[in-house]
Each structure stands twice: as structure tokens, then as C-alpha cells.
Amino acid sequence: DSGVTQTPKHLITATGQRVTLRCSPRSGDLSVYWYQQSLDQGLQFLIQYYNGEERAKGNILERFSAQQFPDLHSELNLSSLELGDSALYFCASSITPGTGGSGNTIYFGEGSWLTVV
Amino acid sequence: GQQLNQSPQSMFIQEGEDVSMNCTSSSIFNTWLWYKQDPGEGPVLLIALYKAGELTSNGRLTAQFGITRKDSFLNISASIPSDVGIYFCAGRASSGSARQLTFGSGTQLTVLP
Numbered sequence: 001d002s003g004v005t006q007t008p009k010h011l012i013t014a015t016g017q018r019v020t021l022r023c024s025p026r027s028g029d030l031s032v033y034w035y036q037q038s039l040d041q042g043l044q045f046l047i048q049y050y051n052g053e054e055r056a057k058g059n060i061l062e063r064f065s066a067q068q069f070p071d072l073h074s075e076l077n078l079s080s081l082e083l084g085d086s087a088l089y090f091c092a093s094s095i096t097p098g099t100g101g102s103g104n105t106i107y108f109g110e111g112s113w114l115t116v117v
Numbered sequence: 118g119q120q121l122n123q124s125p126q127s128m129f130i131q132e133g134e135d136v137s138m139n140c141t142s143s144s145i146f147n148t149w150l151w152y153k154q155d156p157g158e159g160p161v162l163l164i165a166l167y168k169a170g171e172l173t174s175n176g177r178l179t180a181q182f183g184i185t186r187k188d189s190f191l192n193i194s195a196s197i198p199s200d201v202g203i204y205f206c207a208g209r210a211s212s213g214s215a216r217q218l219t220f221g222s223g224t225q226l227t228v229l230p
Contacts, residue, residue, distance in 0.1 A: 002159065002161065002162075004159075033217075042220060042222050042223065043160070043205065043220040045217050045218070048217065056217055058217060088157075090159055090160075104148050104167075104209060105148075105150060105162065105165045106150075106162075106218060107162060108152070108159035108160045108161070108162075109159050110158055110159045111157075111158070111159045113157070
């Protein structure tokens with residue numbers, strides 16, 4: 001158990017709908033990352049937050065957004081869903097925002113399986 | 118962007134054999150991480166490396182941070198059936214504005230009885 005908690009574990013929804021994925025980081029971790037993993041794309045970095053502020057953006061679509069709340073949990077919002085959005089969405093956390101050293105190490109949650117039909 | 122090449126893409130080995138996989142990058146890294154992912158699960162951290170030349174073991178697993186800071190390898194000794202899974206390397210560049218982890222494409226390991 002990495003200590004990173006994600007809900008829901010599985011989600012099936014229709015095209016055009018909107019879903020919210022939730023993540024609680026490890027205790028003491030200030031940085032949260034979201035990744036998307038699909039069969040043909042591997043692990044793709046979406047976005048990072050550190051202590052409530054957006055820190056870095058990766059390949060995140062405009063239809064997707066995220067935020068980190070004062071209690072450090074994070075939500076990833078996916079809207080106008082398309083079939084191609086079906087994937088495993090992982091949250092990960094680390095102590096530091098990526099400035100070096102062991103605090104950099106990120107720990108992954110078990111993921112949220114999203115199926116868009 | 119950073120390029121990270123992981124090889125081999127897949128391996129079929131007999132139980133008891135040793136395994137070696139590696140990653141090379143186009144950039145100098147300050148961190149190398151090795152993860153294992155089982156189907157439908159999140160990647161689990163196996164070994165973290167933070168200094169060039171560092172050699173770290175975790176049970177039957179050994180990983181090294183290459184001296185050039187552009188490569189890393191993972192060795193698994195005396196493989197067992199539960200070693201089956203996908204192994205990912207990940208690295209973080211030592212400079213640049215987007216110091217995000219870059220992941221390799223993974224090595225699918227199959228252990229035959």
C-alpha cells in the first residue's frame with residue numbers, strides 16, 4: 001500500500017459526460033501528480049500541483065482540469081468525454097515538488113479505471 | 118523533450134534465471150526510479166537512485182545509476198513466478214523548467230516455470 005488513495009476504482013460512463021476522479025496523497029506529501037495510462041500510450045504525465053498551486057502541465061487536454069484543495073487532496077475533472085479517454089488514471093504524490101533528492105520520489109495510487117461507452 | 122529508451126521491450130525467461138533491463142536517456146538525469154506494475158494496479162516503487170554510480174539493492178533486485186548520468190539498469194536475480202509484470206524506469210532531468218519524471222515504455226517480463 002503506497003498510501004495514495006484514489007476513488008473511484010472503476011467508472012463507466014457515456015460519451016459527452018463529465019466525471020471527477022479523487023485523490024488523497026500520502027500523509028505529509030505536498031505534491032500531487034496525475035497520469036494517464038492507456039494501452040498504446042504508456043504513462044503520460046497530465047498535471048502536477050504543489051501545496052495547492054499548479055506546478056507543471058503535461059499532455060492535459062483542455063477538456064480536463066484539476067485542482068488541489070487546502071487539505072491537499074486533489075480532483076481531476078474530465079468533461080465532454082470521448083471514447084479515446086478510456087484509460088487508467090493514476091494519482092501520485094511526493095514530498096517535494098521535484099527539486100531534487102529523495103523527496104522527489106513519487107508514489108502511485110492504484111488508479112481509477114475509466115471506461116467511456 | 119527528453120527521450121528515454123527502455124530495453125528490452127519484453128522478456129521470456131525460465132524460473133531461476135537472472136534478468137537485466139536498462140534505460141538510456143538523451144539528457145543528464147539526477148534521479149532514476151524503477152517501478153513494477155501488475156495488471157490493473159498502480160506502479161510500485163522498487164528502487165530509487167539519486168547519485169551517479171549509486172548501486173542499490175532491494176532483495177533480489179539491484180539497480181545502478183550510470184556514471185554518465187544518462188543510463189540505469191535493473192537486475193533481478195534468481196527470478197520467480199511473482200516477478201511477472203511490467204517494469205518501468207523513470208528519470209528526472211537535472212535541469213530544465215519542466216522537471217517531470219519521464220517514463221520508459223516498460224519491459225514486460227514473463228517467467229516460465
